[in-house]
Amino acid sequence: MTNSGVKLTVVPVNQLQVGMLVVGIAEQSGKASLSQSGRISSTQQIALLQKKGIRKVKVQLDAPHQFSSEHEELEEKKLPESPPQPEPATEGTKVKAIFNEAKSLQGKYFEQLRQGEPIDIRPMEKAAGALIDSLDNNSDALLCLAKIRAKDRYLMEHSLNVGMLLAYFGRSLGMDKQVQRQLLIGGMLHDIGKIMTPDEVLHKAGRLDDAELTIMREHVVHSREILSKQRGFSEIMIEVASNHHERLDGSGYPLGLKGNQLSVYSRMALIVDCYDALTADRVYKSGMTPTEAFRTLLGGAGAQCDKVLLEKFIRCIGVYPVGTMVKLKSDHLAVVVQRNEMKPLRPKVKQVFDLATDAQCPFKLIDLNGFEEEEIIQAVSARDYGLVIDDFMER
Template identity: 45%
Template sequence: MSVLQLSTENYQNVAIRDIKLGMFVVAVTKQKGDIHFKPGMVSSEATCRSLQSMGVLEVKIDLSRSKHQQETLLENPESNLAPEEQEQEILTTTEKTELRKRAQKLYAEAKVLQTKLLNALKNGEVVDIAPIEAMADEMVDSIFKNPDAMVFLSRIREKDTYLMEHSLNVGMLLANFGRFLKLSRQTIKELLVGGLLHDTGKIMVPDEILHKPGRLTVDEFAIMKKHVEFSVQFLDKSEGISKIVRTVAANHHERLDGLGYPRGLKGLELCLISRISTIVDVFDALTADRCYKKGMQATQAFRILLQGGGTQFDETLVKKFIKCMGIHPTGSLVKLKTGKLALVVESNDSAPLQPVVKIIYSTTGKHYLDVKVIDLAKTPTEEIESAVDPKEYGIDIQKFY
């Protein structure tokens, strides 16, 4: 199987009225009368009209061989940018609770799978990515049903598990951003898989460099940068890897100004997938605790992304990412002006500064409070003063999820 060949899941039935230039048609699925059809690319409007005149009602296309979506995502960075987030289904409290439990279970299973993957690579074993793709399918379903749950889980980190959790979180955040941009479900799944696999090459970097507490020397950084090459080599040896998955791994350290690595791509050389991968990877890295630095709050990371907008990062996409995440992302701990600490549990698209929060602690009395969930948009007496680090108060936010 070719490295660009995808599973049968990448076939899609399309009504003839929705046919687009660049689609690769493999079969006619609905028709009027007998039709002699030869598979191929829809290369002109005349071809579209010809199919209609022949009585074709519906066709099956091969997404892996079609160019209509790949060219849009991998060549034109300005396309497919939805102006607003799609509407979310209104869920009951019980439904939200069940979805949170399901998200937690999926996240735990994904961590186990990711650990097995990294261990297999360390041992030089042949890796089957089919389980990764199956897990990605379930996670995408969860993200569509309740994106807040998965974003919350990406904020919960354990000590000494950076490589595994960073890849998992980048995958989830990429998928959530793709949902926000209204990309296709297949593309969102590939973004998630790309995030899961984008840093696999780091297992080839010596631990003394990977976990060095101080600044890397020029020679050490040159070795560190090779992890991108190692990741791409791993993907190229694996079957069923799409262009999107490979692009996430190959380009997440490139920058608009050409000062990134490994190829120094710049400007229009960076496609939409490359640009969003860069933003998400940097955001998660900035907010993560490392052995040599403390992770910053999301609001600080947003500020750095905005400062790099137009030079290092795509400014339009940075703003969309912040809107997607919310000024105070779910999983953030905030201090209210009344002195209470509250955990952000749901975003509020119409009022980004007024999310739904769970009040848990009093900074004035220095004690825990009876847990109370409030919608700040409907509670004028409470207002966010600032984001805070849970470690400052010894709070384990996972216990309150």
């Protein structure tokens, strides 16, 4: 609070709303400055603040969300050059740095293999080991990061999420960290063969015809060939890439393996790959909610996938996995940010949207385990409400 009694609060830039009165910068990585206080007039203005490196701003709480003559529209000016101040390394920033390093290596490997160049797997093994260690204390944060994806980069984002979920699944099954690391790397590169698939087939929005389907299915063969030629890839990694489209009843591809021909790692890869594909938003379609995806997978359990493993996977990631948008009893929408293993129906959520007013509301963290007045009604699709779930998750 200022000397004049004006109430101020610090708001992350990605949580600003049109009409808010900004009176100063609270945190930034760049050198921008505000020439005067002003009101946010558009979402483009918020994006500009983010581009300038402004992370948090001071907002006048008791200022009505409307324009008046006493405040100009927000403006920016450059400050003289000065050495950037190092930020303290928090546990969250460490986790994000480890995750981003693995993601960067994944992109590098995809490009090198696309060019026919050999890759050095050792940096990825090191990054994967750090990620596996972080799963012990920061699993929800990592799963949040993996959940954030760009619909126009489906191949990379899907592979990344499959790798993270496979490692997490392996952890929940009591597999040692060496196996978890192999599952993570195998998942991150399981679709590498798609670099050989023609773009007109790979990115076709509609249903593939028989000839196109045959071409698409060849990516599994290409994945095995590409990884088998590289040094350092284990049998588990290659198995994840080779068998994630095989089915217990032999109806899968490319070899039609079935039953005992599929190891536990192949069966895990099938479940995780299908789950992530079903729940992912694509440019041309909305993904299913986790509940709908579980229902679909359970419909094929016993015939196409391992029912016992599937049930363990559902318990592992929870009825409402991290990143799920849910409708609350209070008629708000919220995003699940932390699971509750003891009470899976009462996770920690971030309230983001008021259905009564059809508008975003100030973000509010709610631990449903300690707030009995509130509860989840159902999982919903963000796109059904014209929302993008990534806008409400930490990057």
